[in-house]
Amino acid sequence: MKFSKSAPAILITSIIVVVATISIISNIISHRMAASFEEGTFAMMSEIVQSKLREAENKAIASAEIIAAMPDVKRAFAAHDKAALVAATKDAYTIQEEKYGISQAQFHLAPATSFLRVHNPDRPAEDLSKYRQIVLEVNRTGAIRKGIEVTTSGIGIFGTLPMTDETGKATGSFEMALEFGPLLDETKKAYGFEMGLYIEESILRDTATSLKAEFYSDQNRVGKFIKFHATHEALMRTLVTSDTINITDEATYLREAGDTPYGVLLQPVYNYAGKQIGVLAIAKNFSDTRSADGQAMILQALLGFISVVLLIGIVLMVVRGLLLRPLQALTARMEAGESTEDLATVSTEVQQIADYYEQRRPTKGRDTEGAA
Known part of the structure; x- marks a missing residue:
């Protein structure tokens, strides 16, 4: 040679x-850096959404405390005077609705009987004990409670507190609530996330009796879940499917919609009693990272x-x-x-x-x- x-x-x-x-x-290091950045993005998405949920719960409690503390409200509720209670809460509720997105306000008699829905005063009294664990807990313990519950009209984020008369005697409870839809739309506007809320169909059929039949259409069905609200329906239909939605712990994955890569974060949704009732999907455009x-x-x-x-x-x-x-x-x-x-x-x-x-x-x- x-x-x-x-x-x-x-x-x-x-x-x-x-x-x-x-x-x-x-190249491996570069890929790992990109993956690490995406993991950090998922963590940020999770924290933002959980923070918005906590903020909604605190907002519901704060709004309820304002109205519950009014002397006229205390007297009217203690006297079981619906007309006086409507007159005392109407203006305050309207302000909370317009400024803070409050969608429901309700007074209960112990242990869990709906006495007055301020947002729907003509609706008759109703026993809520079968599905309103927060109301039962507040009237049993006399303590403030907050959380997510499915009601006859859908799903809401509630802040519930005990009511007393002017002498301090327990008279029942009062709560205010925010709907999920406006919260998800607000989060999208602030952070650019696309979001979808999916609730187990059997739970909705058992409790949310006011929902119309078309709500349970095949277009809204994803596995055993029903899409309750989505910020971008067509996109979320592509990103969240029956083969990905069945989760019990937080999960992440990447999926393309058209030619655009998205990072998808799935979070289990629990009601106040700690039972998983659905899944919250959060999606973010990952084009910049991938590019x-x-x-x-x-x-x-x-x-x-x-x-x-x-x-x-x-x-x-x-x-x-x-x-x-x-x-x-x-x-x-x-x-x-x-x-x-x-x-x-x-x-x-x-x-x-x-x-x-x-x-x-x-x-x-x-x-x-x-x-x-």
């Missing part, structure tokens, strides 16, 4: 292997190619220009028995070989050259 061929081949192969290895490792990762891969490949070309050029220049050509010239002189004193070389090693040859070159050859 000739050194002139084997040495460049070995060096070039080594360069290609090393650069390819570095490029692959760099950046793709661009990084292209740049890494281009940089690797340029590095290989440059390094191969340098190797060939060094091996051929500084080593092989001087050696070839020296070898030709030595084979012809000629002097190497005027041989130009920038390599100390080659020069040492030339000097060693000159010292041992036959005298006759040198005398002949001198005579010439």
Whole structure:
């Protein structure tokens, strides 16, 4: 095997292997960074949505406390005077509805009988004990409670507190609630998330008796769930399907809608009693992350190619220009028995070989050259 061929081949192969290895490792690191960023985005999405739910619960409680503390309200409820109670709460409820999105306000008699729905005062009294655990708990313990519950009209986020008369005697309870739909729409407007709320169909059929039959259409059905609200129905229909929605713990995945990649976060939804009643889906456009990762891969490949070309050029220049050509010239002189004193070389090693040859070159050859 000739050194002139084997040495460049070995060096070039080594360069290609090393650069390819570095490029692959760099690409893996880039992918991991993108995945880590996406995981951080999912965590942010989860925290934002949970924060909005807590905020809604606190808003419901704060709004309920304002009305429950009014003296006229206390007196009218203690006297079971519906007309006076409607008159005392009507304006305050309207303000809470317009400013804070409150959609329901209701007074209960212990243990869980609806006495007056401020948002629907003509509706008759009703026993809520079969499905309103918050109301039962508040009237049993006399403590404030908040959470999610399915009602005859759908699902809401409730803040419920005990009521007392002016002497401090328990008279029942009062609550205010926000609907999920406006909350999801507000979150989309603030953060750009697309969202969908899916409630187990059997629970809705048992409790939400006011929902119309078309609500249970095949278009709204996803596995055992019914889509209760979506900020973008067509998109969520693509992103959330029966093969992904059956979760009991928080889950994430990536799915494309058209040519756009989305990160989808699924969170179980629990009612006040701690039972899972549905799933909340949050989706975010991941185009920027995926595009950046793709661009990084292209740049890494281009940089690797340029590095290989440059390094191969340098190797060939060094091996051929500084080593092989001087050696070839020296070898030709030595084979012809000629002097190497005027041989130009920038390599100390080659020069040492030339000097060693000159010292041992036959005298006759040198005398002949001198005579010439």
